[in-house]
Amino acid sequence: MATACDQAFRPYAVDTLHGDCRGMTLPPAIRDLAPGRPGLVGDPALEASHLSKRYGDVQAVEDVSFQVARREIFALLGPNGAGKSTTVKMLCTLARPTDGTATVAGFDVRRQPKAVRRRIGLVFQEQTLDDQLTAEENLRFHAVLYRVPKIEVEARIRRVLDLVELADRRRDVVSTFSGGMARRLEIARSMLHTPAVLFLDEPTVGLDPQTRALMWEDVTRLREEAGVTILLTTHYMDEAEYADRIAIIDRGSIVALDTPSNLKAMVSADTVELTTADDPIATARLTAAGFRAKLGTGNVIVFTPNGDSQIARLIDVAGVAVTNVHVHRPSLDDVFLHFTGRQIRADHAEHVLPMRMRARARRR
Numbered sequence: 039m040a041t042a043c044d045q046a047f048r049p050y051a052v053d054t055l056h057g058d059c060r061g062m063t064l065p066p067a068i069r070d071l072a073p074g075r076p077g078l079v080g081d082p083a084l085e086a087s088h089l090s091k092r093y094g095d096v097q098a099v100e101d102v103s104f105q106v107a108r109r110e111i112f113a114l115l116g117p118n119g120a121g122k123s124t125t126v127k128m129l130c131t132l133a134r135p136t137d138g139t140a141t142v143a144g145f146d147v148r149r150q151p152k153a154v155r156r157r158i159g160l161v162f163q164e165q166t167l168d169d170q171l172t173a174e175e176n177l178r179f180h181a182v183l184y185r186v187p188k189i190e191v192e193a194r195i196r197r198v199l200d201l202v203e204l205a206d207r208r209r210d211v212v213s214t215f216s217g218g219m220a221r222r223l224e225i226a227r228s229m230l231h232t233p234a235v236l237f238l239d240e241p242t243v244g245l246d247p248q249t250r251a252l253m254w255e256d257v258t259r260l261r262e263e264a265g266v267t268i269l270l271t272t273h274y275m276d277e278a279e280y281a282d283r284i285a286i287i288d289r290g291s292i293v294a295l296d297t298p299s300n301l302k303a304m305v306s307a308d309t310v311e312l313t314t315a316d317d318p319i320a321t322a323r324l325t326a327a328g329f330r331a332k333l334g335t336g337n338v339i340v341f342t343p344n345g346d347s348q349i350a351r352l353i354d355v356a357g358v359a360v361t362n363v364h365v366h367r368p369s370l371d372d373v374f375l376h377f378t379g380r381q382i383r384a385d386h387a388e389h390v391l392p393m394r395m396r397a398r399a400r401r402r
């Protein structure tokens with residue numbers, strides 16, 4: 039029997055078919071998303087195959103292929119201009135691929151764009167709320183656009199506001215919201231028509247670390263409670279680790295795709311920093327013994343698998359007094375460096391602050 043949660047989140051697109059999919063036999067991907075059956079193994083929620091997009095001379099996306107399983111949280115991680123938003127736009131039918139194909143919830147983005155749009159929620163990189171309206175008015179407006187049955191609107195508004203913990207701000211005008219609250223309201227709005235797949239383009243950009251953490255709580259709650267598949271983009275290494283899998287995208291191409299832990303394992307070496315009584319001698323001895331060692335600034339840096347278990351041997355081989363040892367496991371920053379040869383820029387957040395947020399910041 040369907041639960042209250044299932045009722046509130048019954049995928050209305052599935053049983054209220056109009057337009058180009060009226061009377062169609064539902065593909066398995068949609069059938070299996072029916073109430074009470076989220077997360078069944080079967081067709082992927084989303085599949086991109088050799089997707090490319092060229093804008094004039096700019097090859098924004100080149101030959102990108104990946105699949106996202108149902109209920110998966112999948113991150114596209116990359117720096118400015120990597121092609122993240124363009125990939126999202128092609129999957130959401132907002133940009134036409136120059137080459138390649140993609141399906142979302144079993145529908146082809148080129149041939150069945152309306153069917154795709156009914157099954158997706160999208161939070162744009164730029165804020166798109168009307169900040170002169172209240173939270174509730176923004177949601178009601180969206181409900182009309184998406185033809186949510188009138189009888190269900192109230193329950194759904196309550197449900198999505200609960201999901202992002204904004205129920206108490208329901209009647210407040212959006213211009214009084216913090217950046218983080220506005221972002222979370224946008225996520226609530228994107229869930230109102232019960233999408234099968236939710237796209238979040240840089241949901242946490244410009245937010246402080248605490249608000250970013252709250253946003254991630256929302257995202258995981260959406261997956262757990264509403265059974266939605268989530269594809270999000272980010273340039274924050276640390277938060278990409280919350281995703282089930284990460285595709286690292288650089289200059290329009292995917293350079294690595296795996297779980298966060300597998301990606302880190304690919305960058306096999308730990309970094310061991312030794313502070314010694316004589317760094318040049320220690321470096322020379324370690325190198326002669328076959329270790330990958332280099333002289334650092336005030337220390338010796340050794341790259342080795344399983345750094346922890348090597349400490350005693352490193353101290354022994356160095357043959358001088360060792361006053362400090364620090365073992366550094368590879369982070370996603372190291373993974374990005376490993377696959378691209380470059381560091382992801384740390385000053386990115388300021389650069390990509392949505393226009394309205396920047397305007398607000400200037401007004402202050």
Ligand SMILES: Nc1ncnc2c1ncn2[C@@H]1O[C@H](COP(=O)(O)OP(=O)(O)OP(=O)(O)O)[C@@H](O)[C@H]1O
Nearest residue numbers: 093096098116117118119120121122123124125390
């Ligand atoms: N409408 C457009 N017309 C021309 N070039 C575009 C257009 N949209 C994107 N581009 C270019 O395509 C490339 C990829 O842009 P995209 O917005 O997909 O990157 P991104 O990874 O989302 O970057 P950011 O992190 O800054 O949001 C960039 O070189 C960008 O200038």
Ligand SMILES: [Mg+2]
Nearest residue numbers: 122123124163
């Ligand atoms: Mg972008």
